[in-house]
Amino acid sequence: MAKKLPEVDVVLVGFGWTASVIAQELTDAGANVLALERGGWRDTVPDFSVTHIQDELRYAVRKQIFEETQRSTLTFRNRPDQLALPMRELGSFLPAAGVGGAGVHWNGQNWRFLPTDFQLRSHNEQRYGKKAIPADMTIQDWGITYEQLEPYYDKWEYLCGISGKAGNIGGKIQPGGNPFEGPRRREYPLPPLKRSAATVLFDKAAREVGLHPFPAPAANTSKPYLNPLGVQMGQCTFCGYCEWFGCANYSKASPQTTILPVLLKKDNFSFRTHCSVTRVLTDSTGKRATGVVYVDAAGNEFIQPAQMVVLCAFAHHNVHLLLVSKIGTPYDPQSQTGVVGRNYAYQLSSDVNVTCKERLNPFMGAGALGQVVDDFNGDNFDHTGKGFIGGGYIALWNTGGRPILQEYLPESTPKWGGGWKKALHDDYLYSTHMQCHGGMMSYRNNYLDLDPTWTDDYGNPLLRLTFDFYDNEHAMSKFLTDRATDIAKAIPNRGINPKPRKGHYSIIPYQTTHNTGGAAMGNDPRTSFVNPFLQSWDVPNLWVMGSTVFPQNPGYNPTGTGGALAFWAADAMKRYIRNPQPLVQT
Ligand SMILES: Cc1cc2nc3c(=O)[nH]c(=O)nc-3n(C[C@H](O)[C@H](O)[C@H](O)COP(=O)(O)OP(=O)(O)OC[C@H]3O[C@@H](n4cnc5c(N)ncnc54)[C@H](O)[C@@H]3O)c2cc1C
Numbered sequence: 253m254a255k256k257l258p259e260v261d262v263v264l265v266g267f268g269w270t271a272s273v274i275a276q277e278l279t280d281a282g283a284n285v286l287a288l289e290r291g292g293w294r295d296t297v298p299d300f301s302v303t304h305i306q307d308e309l310r311y312a313v314r315k316q317i318f319e320e321t322q323r324s325t326l327t328f329r330n331r332p333d334q335l336a337l338p339m340r341e342l343g344s345f346l347p348a349a350g351v352g353g354a355g356v357h358w359n360g361q362n363w364r365f366l367p368t369d370f371q372l373r374s375h376n377e378q379r380y381g382k383k384a385i386p387a388d389m390t391i392q393d394w395g396i397t398y399e400q401l402e403p404y405y406d407k408w409e410y411l412c413g414i415s416g417k418a419g420n421i422g423g424k425i426q427p428g429g430n431p432f433e434g435p436r437r438r439e440y441p442l443p444p445l446k447r448s449a450a451t452v453l454f455d456k457a458a459r460e461v462g463l464h465p466f467p468a469p470a471a472n473t474s475k476p477y478l479n480p481l482g483v484q485m486g487q488c489t490f491c492g493y494c495e496w497f498g499c500a501n502y503s504k505a506s507p508q509t510t511i512l513p514v515l516l517k518k519d520n521f522s523f524r525t526h527c528s529v530t531r532v533l534t535d536s537t538g539k540r541a542t543g544v545v546y547v548d549a550a551g552n553e554f555i556q557p558a559q560m561v562v563l564c565a566f567a568h569h570n571v572h573l574l575l576v577s578k579i580g581t582p583y584d585p586q587s588q589t590g591v592v593g594r595n596y597a598y599q600l601s602s603d604v605n606v607t608c609k610e611r612l613n614p615f616m617g618a619g620a621l622g623q624v625v626d627d628f629n630g631d632n633f634d635h636t637g638k639g640f641i642g643g644g645y646i647a648l649w650n651t652g653g654r655p656i657l658q659e660y661l662p663e664s665t666p667k668w669g670g671g672w673k674k675a676l677h678d679d680y681l682y683s684t685h686m687q688c689h690g691g692m693m694s695y696r697n698n699y700l701d702l703d704p705t706w707t708d709d710y711g712n713p714l715l716r717l718t719f720d721f722y723d724n725e726h727a728m729s730k731f732l733t734d735r736a737t738d739i740a741k742a743i744p745n746r747g748i749n750p751k752p753r754k755g756h757y758s759i760i761p762y763q764t765t766h767n768t769g770g771a772a773m774g775n776d777p778r779t780s781f782v783n784p785f786l787q788s789w790d791v792p793n794l795w796v797m798g799s800t801v802f803p804q805n806p807g808y809n810p811t812g813t814g815g816a817l818a819f820w821a822a823d824a825m826k827r828y829i830r831n832p833q834p835l836v837q838t
């Protein structure tokens with residue numbers, strides 16, 4: 253029988269990026285906050301020390317710090333008429349397990365979405381007509397504007413010490429920055445990272461073909477940085493072991509390097525590791541959350557009562573918990589009713605590998621060291637006659653040149669033996685790649701629900717993912733890959749290998765861990781699970797964080813917006829604590 257524990261003001265499910273922001277903000281406001289994390293404790297010292305963190309086999313191939321599929325996984329199919337099967341190993345995306353969440357091993361590619369991204373449906377309908385949006389595309393406006401979120405983007409960027417160059421300050425376009433970005437109030441806290449040889453080549457080539465390159469905004473510090481909480485970060489050393497690894501150097505923004513040194517000292521904050529939340533509890537009316545049930549490492553079950561429950565468990569897990577807890581109406585693609593599981597989306601990326609004439613030394617890099625063009629993102633260009641809406645950015649990322657998974661050798665290179673060794677010798681130091689990072693619309697038949705057959709370690713049905721790419725995304729991806737190839741051709745090269753993404757979505761190769769939707773935000777409870785403040789319409793003391801609330805996925809990486817929304821929601825929660833009511837009346 254589950255043991256009932258003393259009540260707390262706020263229980264956070266998960267202790268990653270968004271939970272750390274909420275915990276810091278609500279404890280400052282006086283609330284007693286508890287975070288429950290299914291993974292273990294880890295910190296820069298000793299877990300990410302240089303003596304062992306730069307082990308590609310252990311972390312990137314054997315995926316030591318990611319979710320363990322033996323405990324919980326999901327089933328997958330492309331279309332509703334197929335049988336979904338459980339994933340014994342994850343590939344396409346890699347959710348985290350452990351304190352800091354995926355904030356520990358993310359790259360740090362940190363973006364603000366475009367102002368038009370937040371009004372996706374109304375903007376596109378107004379510019380291209382209602383017919384431009386196919387009937388089965390379920391895109392919608394977010395219920396907030398870029399202008400409302402701007403102060404919170406600023407707060408997030410200064411928390412993390414983002415290195416970058418502003419493109420638009422207060423409406424005035426800034427030379428060297430992204431001319432397409434929405435107006436920001438001030439410069440980035442740190443200047444851009446130093447350029448690599450490859451990004452210099454990209455910059456020159458992009459300008460030659462008439463585009464507007466700029467340095468990618470990076471959560472890798474270009475200089476030592478003291479953040480507003482008084483936490484000190486060190487300067488990035490371009491170690492090249494960033495994506496999929498913890499940072500040994502206090503240079504990549506993560507909960508551990510930006511918030512936890514302050515948060516963990518507070519008397520009104522506590523956390524428990526190896527505690528998997530299995531259910532959110534509600535009272536007999538179903539309109540009030542009363543706490544959560546969790547299971548510890550020894551298999552003991554506990555009831556943790558709380559005045560407020562905040563789901564910070566990352567996209568899939570937030571939706572899974574809502575479904576197994578029977579909160580909200582599950583989405584039904586047949587009748588197109590219900591909201592939990594609706595509007596799941598992902599990212600459509602493709603690559604162009606280039607073997608340059610100039611030596612590049614690709615082994616030096618950082619997770620977000622890159623030069624980017626935004627000319628083909630969102631609605632930054634006229635889509636008339638193109639056959640798709642939306643877009644993405646094209647970047648030359650110099651994230652590193654790790655020995656196993658990061659050799660961008662010519663396509664003809666054999667996979668082993670003498671031919672492979674020769675190509676490695678001749679081409680490795682000259683090789684780089686560009687990424688087209690495209691958005692993804694939401695569709696009627698892309699959704700999350702509970703699998704009728706398979707269960708997890710705790711006896712709950714597994715989450716079932718039904719997902720595929722559609723014509724809009726294929727047309728967009730081809731367009732972006734062609735534009736990246738135009739840039740590649742302007743780089744003095746010995747070979748170009750465009751790799752457009754074709755056919756059905758495959759869950760096997762890694763693409764991005766940018767899973768979105770399933771509990772979308774919006775102004776209409778019939779199409780959104782949370783209101784614009786990320787508060788559940790049905791259960792007002794339940795809140796959902798992270799990319800779970802995106803109604804579709806814009807062309808950028810999600811975390812900058814997830815972080816900004818966490819600050820925005822924390823302000824709303826403070827209002828709610830003073831006066832516990834739905835913040836938007838229906
Ligand atoms: C390899 C990699 C690279 C990435 N690079 C970028 C990038 O460059 N730019 C970008 O914008 N984004 C990037 N991301 C995505 C980014 O890391 C996430 O968007 C961000 O961490 C999400 O924050 P979150 O708080 O929603 O979830 P997380 O930070 O992942 O935290 C969720 C936490 O909840 C815990 N949890 C889950 N279920 C339960 C449960 N039932 N009970 C208790 N705890 C639970 C998990 O263990 C985890 O610690 C990357 C992700 C990966 C994996």
Ligand code: SF4
Nearest residue numbers: 488489491494499618
């Ligand atoms: S590249 Fe920089 S930020 Fe990334 S892990 Fe290495 S030192 Fe840290």
